Amino acid sequence: MxxxxxxxxxxxxxxxxxxxxxxxxxFSVKRGEVHCxxxxxxxxxxxxxxxxxxxxxxxxxxxxxxxxxxxxxxTDERRKEGIAVIYQELSLFHELTVGExxxxxxxxxxxxxxxxxKKLFQDTQALADSLNIKINASSQVSELNIGQRQLTEIxxxxxxxxxxxxxxxxxxxLSQSEFEILVRVIKDLKEKGITIIYISHHLEELxxxxxxxxxxxDGKFVTCKxxxxxxxxxxxxxxxxxxxxxxxxxxxxxxxVSEDKVLELSxxxxxxxxxxxxxxxxxxxxxxxxxxxxxxTEVLQSIFGLAPVTAGEIRxxxxxxxxKNPQDAIRHKIGLTPENRKTQGLVLILPVWENMTxxxxxxxxxxxxxxxxxxxxxxxxxKEKLKIKTPSIQTVTRNLxxxxxxxxxxxxxxxxxxxxxxxxxxxxxxxVVAKEEIYNLIREMTAMGKSIIVVSSxxxxxxxxxxxxxxxxxxKQIMSSxxxxxxxxxxxxxxxxxxxx
Amino acid sequence: MKTKMNVxxxxxxxxxxxxxxxxxxxxxxxxxxxxxxxxxxxxxxxASIPGIVALGMTLVIILGGIDLSVGSVLAFxxxxxxxxxxxxxxxxxxxxxxxxxxxxxxxxxxLVTGGxxxxxxxxxxxxxxxxxxxxxxxxLLTTSGNPVFNLGDAFHVIGGGFVFGKLAISxxxxxxxxxxxxxxxxxxxFGRTLFAIGGNRxxxxxxxxxxxxxxxxxxxLCAMLSGFAGILTASWMSTGQPTAGTGYELDAIAASVxxxxxxxxxxxxxxxxxGGVFLLQILTNIFNLVGLPSYYQxxxxxxIIILALLLNKFVSKSKVK
Numbered sequence: 121m122x123x124x125x126x127x128x129x130x131x132x133x134x135x136x137x138x139x140x141x142x143x144x145x146x147f148s149v150k151r152g153e154v155h156c157x158x159x160x161x162x163x164x165x166x167x168x169x170x171x172x173x174x175x176x177x178x179x180x181x182x183x184x185x186x187x188x189x190x191x192x193x194x195t196d197e198r199r200k201e202g203i204a205v206i207y208q209e210l211s212l213f214h215e216l217t218v219g220e221x222x223x224x225x226x227x228x229x230x231x232x233x234x235x236x237x238k239k240l241f242q243d244t245q246a247l248a249d250s251l252n253i254k255i256n257a258s259s260q261v262s263e264l265n266i267g268q269r270q271l272t273e274i275x276x277x278x279x280x281x282x283x284x285x286x287x288x289x290x291x292x293x294l295s296q297s298e299f300e301i302l303v304r305v306i307k308d309l310k311e312k313g314i315t316i317i318y319i320s321h322h323l324e325e326l327x328x329x330x331x332x333x334x335x336x337x338d339g340k341f342v343t344c345k346x347x348x349x350x351x352x353x354x355x356x357x358x359x360x361x362x363x364x365x366x367x368x369x370x371x372x373x374x375x376x377v378s379e380d381k382v383l384e385l386s387x388x389x390x391x392x393x394x395x396x397x398x399x400x401x402x403x404x405x406x407x408x409x410x411x412x413x414x415x416x417t418e419v420l421q422s423i424f425g426l427a428p429v430t431a432g433e434i435r436x437x438x439x440x441x442x443x444k445n446p447q448d449a450i451r452h453k454i455g456l457t458p459e460n461r462k463t464q465g466l467v468l469i470l471p472v473w474e475n476m477t478x479x480x481x482x483x484x485x486x487x488x489x490x491x492x493x494x495x496x497x498x499x500x501x502x503k504e505k506l507k508i509k510t511p512s513i514q515t516v517t518r519n520l521x522x523x524x525x526x527x528x529x530x531x532x533x534x535x536x537x538x539x540x541x542x543x544x545x546x547x548x549x550x551x552v553v554a555k556e557e558i559y560n561l562i563r564e565m566t567a568m569g570k571s572i573i574v575v576s577s578x579x580x581x582x583x584x585x586x587x588x589x590x591x592x593x594x595x596k597q598i599m600s601s602x603x604x605x606x607x608x609x610x611x612x613x614x615x616x617x618x619x620x621x
Numbered sequence: 622m623k624t625k626m627n628v629x630x631x632x633x634x635x636x637x638x639x640x641x642x643x644x645x646x647x648x649x650x651x652x653x654x655x656x657x658x659x660x661x662x663x664x665x666x667x668a669s670i671p672g673i674v675a676l677g678m679t680l681v682i683i684l685g686g687i688d689l690s691v692g693s694v695l696a697f698x699x700x701x702x703x704x705x706x707x708x709x710x711x712x713x714x715x716x717x718x719x720x721x722x723x724x725x726x727x728x729x730x731x732l733v734t735g736g737x738x739x740x741x742x743x744x745x746x747x748x749x750x751x752x753x754x755x756x757x758x759x760x761l762l763t764t765s766g767n768p769v770f771n772l773g774d775a776f777h778v779i780g781g782g783f784v785f786g787k788l789a790i791s792x793x794x795x796x797x798x799x800x801x802x803x804x805x806x807x808x809x810x811f812g813r814t815l816f817a818i819g820g821n822r823x824x825x826x827x828x829x830x831x832x833x834x835x836x837x838x839x840x841x842l843c844a845m846l847s848g849f850a851g852i853l854t855a856s857w858m859s860t861g862q863p864t865a866g867t868g869y870e871l872d873a874i875a876a877s878v879x880x881x882x883x884x885x886x887x888x889x890x891x892x893x894x895x896g897g898v899f900l901l902q903i904l905t906n907i908f909n910l911v912g913l914p915s916y917y918q919x920x921x922x923x924x925i926i927i928l929a930l931l932l933n934k935f936v937s938k939s940k941v942k
Contacts, residue, residue, distance in 0.1 A: 424827075450829040464827055467820035469887045478817055478828040481810050489808035532828065 523554025685886025703861025711773020727848025735840025819886030
């Protein structure tokens with residue numbers, strides 16, 4: 121029984137426009153084991169799991185589950201087969217009770233075909249008790265902490281008789297004690313013969329919960345090992361690749377960074393990060409690297425007045441400043457291109473010119489009214505200079521591609537003549553050509569004397585454009601490195617295990 | 622170089638003009654007295670008060686909000702003006718003091734509604750619904766529900782007077798306010814920020830726009846326009862009527878939407894709303910001229926709203942394709 125494969129995914133291919141997300145991936149899981157699936161951002165873990173749950177349809181390959189080949193591509197069918205996926209961003213209804221969430225779509229009915237509330241809560245409570253979970257079946261999900269919500273998701277999976285449960289980054293938001301409960305529940309599930317696929321960035325965890333590990337890199341299968349036969353260091357090697365791809369760094373392009381300290385954070389704390397120290401010089405590009413949730417965005421938020429600084433200080437041009445809101449930040453010539461272009465960066469229903477002038481509109485005022493001739497001239501100028509591909513500056517911003525939208529946001533801050541630019545994931549979801557253009561823009565901006573902080577999940581990108589890189593892990597700054605001694609492996613290692621080696 | 626208009630906006634504008642033309646033609650066929658200068662001026666006069674209320678509503682809708690309290694604020698402001706004017710026996714000082722008090726009280730009500738929404742995060746619908754009840758109750762309370770008569774001839778001129786024969790002063794106010802607000806929306810920074818906030822509040826905030834302050838200012842403006850409409854109503858009827866303005870909020874919303882505003886915010890124009898109010902007024906007018914009972918009017922009004930929106934949808938869709 122132990123050696124039988126409950127799941128076999130054979131030669132799975134999945135292509136997205138321009139990217140091979142999965143290439144000939146083999147993945148097999150034994151019945152009743154905890155199988156860990158790891159890989160860097162973009163390695164294809166989530167894509168593979170979405171193929172499994174049928175959220176995506178594979179372009180090639182076959183999926184065998186519990187002795188038969190899965191042909192149907194409906195998520196509901198897969199759930200009935202016994203495959204349950206718990207996504208990172210939990211999908212619970214916050215205003216409903218635990219019981220309702222657990223039996224959503226499968227409510228027990230009375231003889232009159234009405235919801236049998238008594239049975240609903242009894243069954244849920246029985247389920248919770250069988251897992252030794254302390255949770256009240258009739259309490260509202262919004263009253264639960266993150267750990268309890270996670271457990272509710274697990275109960276939801278069990279309620280529809282899942283044989284295989286996929287947990288995508290279950291620990292990323294859990295506290296240590298919550299994590300211990302999760303570990304215990306996973307052990308219980310295993311004893312009941314339920315198979316678990318466990319996805320995580322945190323390597324130590326895998327050694328606590330896992331039986332076997334499969335590593336993916338760049339959409340390809342790398343290796344599958346027993347947890348006892350592998351070390352942390354080997355794992356990092358598998359994840360990053362032994363021959364680290366050489367980064368083309370044109371040495372002649374290294375520009376002069378002046379001694380002027382434009383921005384300095386000293387022992388800065390906020391709700392998420394602690395003891396951040398970094399300085400940004402004129403014309404310098406500083407990178408913040410780390411896993412999602414490591415606190416990179418939160419550092420930018422404090423600089424831009426969105427998250428109050430709880431201790432320590434921010435200095436601009438060597439003078440201590442208090443930045444309470446975006447207006448203060450803008451007064452100090454700071455600009456932010458937020459992580460989410462569409463919901464935070466742009467007013468999509470307004471034309472390009474209006475987004476470009478969103479911050480700097482006041483400077484186009486002449487004689488008590490907005491001067492549209494000046495606006496048109498300047499926006500057309502930026503459209504040319506930044507090579508923004510749009511039929512006209514009157515085009516509604518929604519119709520532009522991601523890269524061009526990002527350029528519109530950049531011109532918004534350039535028009536305001538910002539000295540310090542905070543770029544949060546500036547190239548996320550942007551195609552390769554536009555990415556290059558953004559890198560060039562960053563270089564041009566530093567040539568103009570602007571200083572830039574970039575947050576990114578793509579290390580190669582940071583290695584290319586930054587003069588200094590700070591690595592963050594769990595709200596702490598764990599490593600700093602300057603261009604002269606960038607070491608990709610070291611940085612990756614630090615960001616994954618949380619300490620330098 | 623003139624700023625080119627978005628194709629979509631042009632079509633939406635023409636769409637309203639198209640509807641207006643169709644209605645004018647139908648009305649002319651139905652009643653020979655429709656297409657006369659007298660009737661036209663009459664229409665302007667009748668539409669002016671709901672028209673001024675609708676202007677404020679449009680500002681709020683562009684911002685992404687809704688203000689249900691406009692009709693009640695109109696009534697309360699009207700009652701205050703009437704009582705002050707009555708107390709001062711219709712003297713010039715009394716009229717001035719009355720109008721100022723009415724506007725200030727309206728502004729305060731707008732301040733409360735806007736403040737509750739932006740600083741205390743109450744939903745627009747609920748906060749303004751509460752203010753709708755409070756202002757109506759306050760209006761009724763002033764005189765225990767009785768109207769105030771005998772406001773004097775001087776006061777009647779403001780909202781009931783005419784110049785050049787039959788051109789109503791209230792209509793002139795309506796046109797002037799529409800022009801001023803159209804210019805504010807186009808040429809002032811405050812005006813442009815309304816579109817930004819309505820289009821994406823978070824992006825506006827992250828661009829350093831004072832979203833909360835502008836939200837409150839807009840609600841104050843809307844309430845003051847309603848308050849001003851209240852003064853005109855009391856003046857026109859020479860009566861302070863605590864039940865005045867009932868149902869105006871829905872007419873104002875309808876007119877804004879017919880005029881191209883989107884209830885999800887970021888889209889709308891006061892000139893469009895002007896047309897929307899005019900269209901609804903033509904509808905009332907023609908039913909009166911033909912002598913059909915007002916019940917039909919309401920059914921037709923509902924139909925017009927649906928028709929106008931379907932036309933907008935149809936046009937936007939065919940454009941995307």
